[in-house]
Amino acid sequence: MLETFSSLLYGFTVAITPINILYCLIGVVTGTIIGALPGLGPSAGLAVLLPITFGADPVSGIIMLAGIYYGAMYGGSITSILINTPGDSAAVMTTLDGYPLAQRGKAGPAMGMAAFSSFIGGTFGVIVFTFLAPALAKAALSFGPPEYFALMVLGLTTLSGMTGESPVKGFISALVGLFLGIVGLDLVTGKPRFTFGMMELFSGIDFIPVAMGVFGIAEIIVAAEEKVNIEGLKNADLRWHKLFPSAMDWARSKWVIARGSVIGFIIGMLPGAGATIASFISYGMAKKVSKHPEQFGTGAIEGVAAPESANNAASTGAFVPLLTLGVPGSASTAILMGALMMFGLRPGPMLFERNPEFVWGLIASMYVGNIMLILMVLLFVPVFVRVLQVPKPSLNAVVIAFILVGAYSLNNSMFDVWLTIGFGLLGYFMKKMRYPGAPMVLALVLGQLLETSMRQSLILSEGSFSIFFARPISAVLMVIALSAIFLPLIKSMLKRVKVKNVSA
Template sequence: MIAELFSNLGMGLAVAFTPTNLMFLLIGALVGMIVGLFPGFGPAAGIAILLPLTFGLEPTTAIIMLAGIYYGAMYGGTITSILINTPGESATVASTLDGYPLAQNGRAGPALVMQAVASFVGGTSGVLLISALIPTLATFAASFGPSEYFLIILFGLIMLTAVMGDNKLKGAISALIGFAISMVGVDVISGSQRFTFGSSELIGGIYFVPVAIGLFGIGELLYCVYIGQHRQQVKKMRLSYRSKEFWPSRDDFSRSRFTFVRGSLIGFVSGLLPGSGGTLGSIVGYSVEKRVAKDSENFGKGDMRGLVAPECANNAASAGSMVPLLSLGIPGSGATAVLLGAFMMWGLRPGPMMIVNDPEFVWGLIASMYLGNMILIALCVVAIPLFVKFLDIPYRLVIPVIVVLCVIGTYALHSSIIETWMLIAGGLLGLGMKLYGYSPAATVLALVLGSMAENTLLQSLITSDGSLMIFFERPVSLVLTCLVLCVAMGPWLARWLRRSAARIA
């Protein structure tokens, strides 16, 4: 088992260590960090905006670059959390609780270095666990049929709608919007057109890229303009490598030694769960660390452990979320949904058969994550003063550049004006969803998974001559069906139990 693991990693390193792949891995990691610096954007927006620019690359190179943007954004998002108390995305919210007080206490340098170390430890630990789990999960998933895949997709979507958006109803509506968009095109059974409104360009369906760029890119920009969000100025501070105050103390590392382990494990497990990812992992990691600390009264006042725990967790979660994506082909977040769309764009279908049929690609991607974390910790520490200057760039200069990239990238896909209009429509839809508490991530996830869910459901029903018993006959299907029913009926069941207990009392 161990010998096979090292053999697979050796094969992956041979793929990742080519000059082209290393160069684009560096570009992806750097772009991801910069994307993380812009509050509210996050990795999903960065991947969606830059996805069209990867055309012409080899599939392995393109995915390595996009994955670098994904976990690189986790590193960059904490810089604003520490310096200006503004998280780059939801996964770095918990890092503000002690990160910003550390900066106010004159320890911005040690905080930035420690977040880089914690991100490296969390990310690398997550990749180590991926390397150990992927072969086992792929072997198990190889026995899945259409019914099991449909139930897994349904389970993931129900979990996502429960945690995305202001409430469960809005999360469900967001997912239904994505499903509705995915239905445009040709019915796979009858071959008749549906929802095309007589347009020949819609026969092939609505491509996910312009919708994703519109929702995450244009929508986020419009929201920032609408609410009048402006970049806060960073308080002038001395950040010099030659100064002892720039580096963490030995006591910082000593007090945080077990925090690295706890945060990484909590984050990785949360990354395996659809819909939770880095946000839940960072919050749980911080809460657990505060609970086990004997001097918990220091948390919230600039305790280094309160920064290390969520940073380890959210980076381990970004690695953990790649496990269901690679082994089952099921994304667990908005960012991995866009990544799944990128896989499909290059004709790749994540899942157990890809791990068997294309191991060089899978292990090359995993090996690139090891190298990416090494690149990111070096960038984080060496380029801290440079990234701080990025925070001084006003939004009025950033917005036009991003809009031009979005429009050019979308039009370059298929030279289609209709897709450019879809981009604009997606941006307006994204603005409305942000304003009223709906979830663009759930919409994109449902859009990407919609056709997969429809196809696997139809295959299951055709195999069983229309009988729903196919979802109960096999042990795995029965377990998954019970899980789906428990998650779907859980809130009503819990409410009924509370009312029954209140009547008895």
């Protein structure tokens, strides 16, 4: 306990330097704006803004990216409440009560409640993370290649099975991501695979052009097809003193926020689940235990507090598997993992031993970032809303130019620009045909690690696959992973049988 406190204090000495505070501020502000743009969520925000961190020190870079992540998580609620258009999927539930509140002239308290619950959920998440992560990292030190392989398979199968409408499409997306991940020279033998003689492909396909294309360009085109009425942005009264919820609002929401924070953090830690599912469960739970469930959906303030506390707590919870095990569970954390590897850091238990200044600086920055986020929101929400009033076509055009320049600056090569455009096209078709993009990006980031840990395991076992089921931890993880594949299939088969029986 004392050791954790002293490490945290050390982290604050790293995080509270002028340059890191500046990076955190830029991250929170740009993340909030990107998150508020309809269609663009935290994954898009991270992918689009990642190139800005290229020249930065790893600690500063990741502090900024973490700021973008939770800034975008909050930003999604702005358009949910004001114009009934969620900025990202994790803010969908916020529209149910946030927009009716705005229509009744209570946009200010709704925005305030969203900000305070995000702050409480986020801060609760960071506090638990501070004490849980070092213990988990210590436990994970005993993990070998089979456990890592099983963990990665679990992350991939759960994410594929749970995102999107069809598990089969989720698995296809992940398999295509794994395929993209093996393009390039084989790490052991040096043989080229699927490179078609192109030198640029010898080092493999970087995840950044893929993420920028799929989450950036594709999302922008899809969002540009939809007409968004921004009248609500112009009419809302968002003077800062209007943003404070009343004592009655707090009385109704306090337990909802507490529950949402706990649910959010736990679900955020699970691979594949993430902020969207956390917000759905938290909202459903709040409605179930409420004395006035009939008010949900018509403008209940708890209906804003529940999903917002949960999605921000989940975004912190998602850092647990990323930093302690080195296995991200969502698209956003996959991008963060890719960024860490780009900075030359390998996420996982050894990170706590080898790079304490990085880990604790990041953790301390999360406390700072959450405080910064609430201050920014309370003081500058009208400014954020004004930015959103800039015509959407202009914002979209600028973001696209930014994406392409960012893609170039990755390796100072036009090849990455072409890749980004290509994956933008692919992402558009995937989006239209309801293939989730997250499993593909996660699989691409994990691809090489997955292959390496599998090969190492098979070398240990002299070619026997039983190694994945012979060790207790990997066996349990593999069983859960396999059930994540087969359960959706069995469920849909049972459903079909039931339908046949009923119609017969």
